[in-house]
Amino acid sequence: xxxxxxxxxxxxxxxxxxxxxxxxxxxxxxxxxxxxxxxxxxxxxxxxxxxxxxxxxxxxxxxxxxxxxxxxxxxxxxxxxxxxxxxxxxxxxxxxxxxxxxxxxxxxxxxxxxxxxxxxxxxxxxxxxxxxxxxxxxxxxxxxxxxxxxxxxxxxxxxxxxxxxxxxxxxxxxxxxxxxxxxxxxxxxxxxxxxxxxxxxxxxxxxxxxxxxxxxxxxxxxxxxxxxxxxxxxxxxxxxxxxxxxxxxxxxxxxxxxxxxxxxxxxxxxxxxxxxxxxxxxxxxxxxxxxxxxxxxxxxxxxxxxxxxxxxxxxxxxxxxxxxxxxxxxxxxxxxxxxxxx
Numbered sequence: 469x470x471x472x473x474x475x476x477x478x479x480x481x482x483x484x485x486x487x488x489x490x491x492x493x494x495x496x497x498x499x500x501x502x503x504x505x506x507x508x509x510x511x512x513x514x515x516x517x518x519x520x521x522x523x524x525x526x527x528x529x530x531x532x533x534x535x536x537x538x539x540x541x542x543x544x545x546x547x548x549x550x551x552x553x554x555x556x557x558x559x560x561x562x563x564x565x566x567x568x569x570x571x572x573x574x575x576x577x578x579x580x581x582x583x584x585x586x587x588x589x590x591x592x593x594x595x596x597x598x599x600x601x602x603x604x605x606x607x608x609x610x611x612x613x614x615x616x617x618x619x620x621x622x623x624x625x626x627x628x629x630x631x632x633x634x635x636x637x638x639x640x641x642x643x644x645x646x647x648x649x650x651x652x653x654x655x656x657x658x659x660x661x662x663x664x665x666x667x668x669x670x671x672x673x674x675x676x677x678x679x680x681x682x683x684x685x686x687x688x689x690x691x692x693x694x695x696x697x698x699x700x701x702x703x704x705x706x707x708x709x710x711x712x713x714x715x716x717x718x719x720x721x722x723x724x725x726x727x728x729x730x731x732x733x734x735x736x737x738x739x740x741x742x743x744x745x746x747x748x749x750x751x752x753x754x755x756x757x758x759x760x761x762x763x764x765x766x767x768x769x770x771x772x773x774x775x776x777x778x779x780x781x782x783x784x785x786x787x788x789x790x791x792x793x794x795x796x797x798x799x800x801x802x803x804x805x806x807x808x809x810x
Contacts (some may be wrong), residue, residue, distance in 0.1 A: 469778070471495045476524070478736065479651065482777045484746035485654070486513040493521040499555045500525040502561055505553060507532035507546065510678065510750045515618040526782040530556055538712040540722075541656070547704040573702045574612035577621050579691035581611050582682070584624040589685030590633045592735055596640025597648065598631045601665045601672040605655035607683055610710065642666045646800050647798040650674040650737045652758070654745035655775045656788065664789050668796045678716035678750070681727050686734075687713050716750045724754060725761045733768055739799045741792065744774035771795040 472491035473480045479485070492498040502727055504527055506518035515531075531547045535542040554566045591598055611620035635638075646669035653676070656662075665672065674684070681687035689709045694700055698704035701709070717728045731737070740762055742755050759770035800806075 471549050473683065478520070479747075481542060481607055482513045482749075483654075483745045484747070484776045485745065486511075486517050487721065488778050490517040490521055500527050501723035503528040503557055505530045505532065507711065508534045509714070513747070526541035527559055534711065539715075540699070541696065542543045542712060543701065543705045543708050546708040550704050550707065552585065552644040556581065559800055571707065574617050575691045575706050577617045578610040579613050582685070582690060583690065584621075584628040585685035586688060587685070588628050588631050589734075590637050591628075592684075595648075595664065595736065596638065596642070597671040597673045597735075598634035598639060599622045599671075599673065599674060600662075602659075602662045603672065604651070604672045604675045606677060607675070607677060609683075614752055623730060630637060640671060642669055642671055642795075644732065645668045645671045647671065647796060647803065648736055648738050649796075650676055650732055650735070650740045652728070652740060652742040653748060653751045655745050656743060656785075657776055657778060658785055660785060661789055661792065665796075668793065668800070670796055674731045676728050676731065678714045679710075680731075681715050682710055682713040686731055689713050721754050721757055725758055728758065728795065729762065729765055732768060737766075737768060738803055739795070740768055740770040742770050742772050742794070745771070745777055769784055769795075 469480075469488045469490055471494055472478045472487045476494055478490065480486060493500060500521070504518055504525075504579040506515045509515060519529060519531070528555050532546060532553065535545050557564045558566065600608045608620070608624070611617035611624070614620045624670055643666065649665075649676070651672055674680070677683075682689055689696075689712075691706055692700075711780070715723045728740075732740070740759070742751075742758060744752055744755060755772060759772065762768050762770055771791065773788055773791055775784055
């Protein structure tokens, strides 16, 4: 963060997650690839940081745009640009060759991983919830994003099996579950918040981010499924399907809110914590609408807080925990019909 902001002059008012990632490239801690690429996402700083890393690193860069929709036309448009990217890479870097059979193999692995995550979503419904508050913030990508997809697939299977075993034994992620919360946008910094949640008996079955619906198994985007788009997709179009499941406040807010409401219903959520990461241009303008819709449709209260994900000071952390504890106590008292929470 200090390298990106102090040495190179990038803004400190955007999210620390983006600036820290950029700083890793600029510092030399992360080896630069031969080619960097990005595609249009609701969070512009993510895209711009990739562009900046390529510029300062002196490596090839290729940008992919997308339509302002999540329909088949966007799949087609993005896939055509990926075809151009393949041609650009093959011409620019000796030894690079596109292998469609390898892509199909990876897509099939991704589909198997998606099935495992769908099964873990079903396990999140159990009371007590078998996932610890801290673990719910792990946002693994599809196996094909990693150097060894088959190893990531095995990780997904082991993760499913561990949760299933905990659920079968009635083991929760906190010692005694009293409240179930959905947490929005960004995870908090440090352990003190998680220790507080565990001490208060707060389970956290759902972390709501842009990729949550697909990553955590709520939305299915199965390889080879023709029902969603009404046609057989090419392998490159299948590659883009995950982009269309993103629920950040892209196109309109309905996709973001409706996915959250579905998760809250399924997972028996009692309350919502909307954590605005400082500098998050995607979610800062939708907080009021989100809280209003959740209350109107589910009668679920929302706590509105903000902070950094990776950089924080003790004063800010103490203030966050104080607000969170007061909110949790209020929700527990309301849930159990008591005047105060123990």
